[in-house]
Amino acid sequence: MKFIVTAKWFIKSNWLLIIIFIIALLLRLQGADFGLPQYYLQPDERRLVEPAIHMVVDFAYTHDLTKLDPKMYVYPHGGLNIFFIVYLFIFYSLKIIDKLFNIYPPLFNLLAESDLFLIARVVVAMFGSFIVLVAYKIAKTLNFNKSWALFYALLIAVSFGLVSDSHFATANSISIFMGSLSTLFCLIALQSKLNKKKVLLYLFMAAFLVGVATSIRNMRVLYFIQIFIVFLAVFKKDYLNLFKYLFVSVFFVILATLIFSPFVFINSKSFIEDGILGIQEVQKGGQLGRTSTGIIYPFFNNNFVDYDQKIPNSLAKNMGVITFVTSVLFICYKLYKKREVEDLVLLSVAVIQILFLIRYPSQMVRWYLNIIPILLIYFTYFSRFLYKKNKLLFIVLALFVVSTQLFYSFEFSFAKTKKDTRELLVSG
Numbered sequence: 451m452k453f454i455v456t457a458k459w460f461i462k463s464n465w466l467l468i469i470i471f472i473i474a475l476l477l478r479l480q481g482a483d484f485g486l487p488q489y490y491l492q493p494d495e496r497r498l499v500e501p502a503i504h505m506v507v508d509f510a511y512t513h514d515l516t517k518l519d520p521k522m523y524v525y526p527h528g529g530l531n532i533f534f535i536v537y538l539f540i541f542y543s544l545k546i547i548d549k550l551f552n553i554y555p556p557l558f559n560l561l562a563e564s565d566l567f568l569i570a571r572v573v574v575a576m577f578g579s580f581i582v583l584v585a586y587k588i589a590k591t592l593n594f595n596k597s598w599a600l601f602y603a604l605l606i607a608v609s610f611g612l613v614s615d616s617h618f619a620t621a622n623s624i625s626i627f628m629g630s631l632s633t634l635f636c637l638i639a640l641q642s643k644l645n646k647k648k649v650l651l652y653l654f655m656a657a658f659l660v661g662v663a664t665s666i667r668n669m670r671v672l673y674f675i676q677i678f679i680v681f682l683a684v685f686k687k688d689y690l691n692l693f694k695y696l697f698v699s700v701f702f703v704i705l706a707t708l709i710f711s712p713f714v715f716i717n718s719k720s721f722i723e724d725g726i727l728g729i730q731e732v733q734k735g736g737q738l739g740r741t742s743t744g745i746i747y748p749f750f751n752n753n754f755v756d757y758d759q760k761i762p763n764s765l766a767k768n769m770g771v772i773t774f775v776t777s778v779l780f781i782c783y784k785l786y787k788k789r790e791v792e793d794l795v796l797l798s799v800a801v802i803q804i805l806f807l808i809r810y811p812s813q814m815v816r817w818y819l820n821i822i823p824i825l826l827i828y829f830t831y832f833s834r835f836l837y838k839k840n841k842l843l844f845i846v847l848a849l850f851v852v853s854t855q856l857f858y859s860f861e862f863s864f865a866k867t868k869k870d871t872r873e874l875l876v877s878g
Contacts, residue, residue: 466600467583467586467600467603470582470600470603470604470607471579471582471583471603471607473604473607473608474578474579474581474582474606474607474608474613475575475576475579477607477608477613477856477859477860478574478575478578478579478613478616478617479572479575480860481617482568482571482572482575482617483568483571484617486564486567486568492618492619492620494618494620494621495567495570495571495618495619495620497530498529498530498533498570498619498620498621499530499533499566499567499570499619501520501521501530502520502530502531502533502534502537502570503537503563503566504520505517505518505520505530505534506534506537506538506541509538510538510541510542518534518712518713519713520713526664526665526666526667526668526707526711526714527665527710527711527712527713527714528621528624528625528662528663528664528665528666528667528707528710528711529620529621529624529625529666529667531665531710531711532573532624532666532710533570533573533619536569536570536573537566537569540558540561540569541558544556544557544558545558567619570619571617571618571619573619574616574617574618574619574620574623574624575616575617575623577616577623577624577627578612578613578615578616578623578626578627579607579616580627581606581612581623581626581627581630581823582603582606582607583603584627584630584631584634585602585603585606585630585823585826586599586600586602586603587599587634588602588630588633588634588637588823588827589602589603589827589830591634591637591638591641592637592792592827594830594834598830598833598834601830601833601848602826602827602830604852605826605829605830605851605852605855606823606826608852608855608856608859609768609769609822609826609855610768610769610770610855610858610859610862611765611767611768611769611819611822612626612819612822612823613855613859613862614768614859614862615816615819617862620816621666621667622667622816622819622820624666625663625666625667625670625820626819626820626823628659628660628662628663628666628670629659629660629663629670629673629799629820630820630823631659632656632657632659632660632663632673632676632677633656633673633676633795633796633799635652635653635655635656635659636652636653636656636676636677636679636680636795637792637795638652639652639653639656639680639684640680640683640684640791640792640795643683643684646684649680649684650695653677653680653681653695653699654698654699654702656673656676656677656699657674657677657698657699657700657702657703657706658702658703658705658706659673659706660673660674660677660703660706661702661703661704661705661706661707661708661709661710662706662707662710664703664706664707665706665707665709665710665711665714666710666711669803669817670820671703672799672802672803673799674699674700674703675798675799675802676795676798676799677696677699678696679791679794679795679798680791680795681695681696681699683791765818765821765822765825768819768822769822769825769826770851770854770855770858772847772850772851773825773826773829773851774825776829776832777825777826777828777829777832778825778828779832780828780829780831780832780835781793781797781825781828784828784831796824796827797824799820799821799824800821800824800825803817803818803820803821804818804821829851833847833848
């Protein structure tokens with residue numbers, strides 16, 4: 451009874467947030483079955499989904515732990531292991547139903563490969579939608595009132611870059627969710643700095659999430675910088691505790707990475723060799739090198755919503771030029787007026803990531819998607835600033851930004867009919 455009362459209170463108090471979450475979910479699920487069962491549009495989906503399918507079939511019937519090695523080292527294994535866990539849950543759930551109702555052939559055997567691809571896409575869409583809830587909490591933690599927190603959540607919900615990538619059974623949206631949750635815990639820890647036990651609890655949880663995110667995409671290890679900054683802000687000159695707890699945090703990162711991607715450690719030689727080959731490809735501009743203009747190009751590209759162009763590779767394209775430019779400008783303005791530790795926490799990952807990747811000929815948008823939520827925070831700051839100066843101008847800007855992002859997201863779904871998504875869609 452108490453649970454029902456609590457649920458009713460939550461729905462009544464957060465009905466707008468629930469509506470925004472539903473909008474986010476619908477946008478990400480719209481057209482999720484495109485390209486099925488005839489062909490699969492995103493090449494990376496095969497790299498993650500097919501090993502997970504083979505793993506669940508081999509392991510479920512043999513219970514041989516060696517079958518859990520996907521023998522695919524282009525990525526860390528966290529993403530495909532999440533798909534594997536989902537498939538394994540479905541397998542045993544259907545197996546129970548088979549026994550209860552004496553069903554033969556087994557229900558799992560009736561699932562086509564295309565059905566399992568669709569399930570993986572739904573899982574990714576769910577993670578992509580949950581980013582909205584994390585975003586709302588981040589905004590509240592940054593002392594935005596409920597209205598502005600909802601506005602930020604809405605921006606995340608309709609963001610073309612995040613919506614479009616959530617249509618694929620790939621690792622990006624899952625790792626962004628984990629990274630965003632880690633950022634949230636870092637910000638909460640920063641606000642709780644007078645309570646050291648609470649700080650440590652949140653930072654250790656953040657470290658574990660960084661490990662999970664790293665097991666999915668190794669670039670997400672950069673989120674550990676946020677943990678380091680919070681430790682510096684909280685412990686300051688207490689170097690003994692600073693390094694002691696940093697060491698513990700590193701342990702949690704390694705532990706989570708090991709749990710979610712164990713065979714990367716066991717067969718580290720294969721992973722490193724494939725990783726070096728991948729970096730060499732990127733440095734040469736090969737394979738993915740068709741998208742080689744870097745992040746500045748879209749300022750000069752008036753047709754940045756053209757899905758048929760071959761270089762859909764910028765933050766500006768996926769946020770909208772106006773949103774991108776105003777976000778960057780307001781970051782500069784805010785840092786000039788009042789620099790806060792929260793800004794350092796939020797911007798550290800984005801700055802280092804851009805400085806590291808911009809030197810490569812290949813500038814894939816999926817590498818930068820985790821930066822979109824950070825930039826949209828500062829667009830929310832700018833919107834609040836503008837609202838105080840000119841409410842009408844804010845309303846016009848907000849309607850323009852939200853409606854155009856919605857339009858791009860809907861048009862994206864209708865454009866997913868071409869096979870070569872490396873040239874068609876933002877996922878690279």
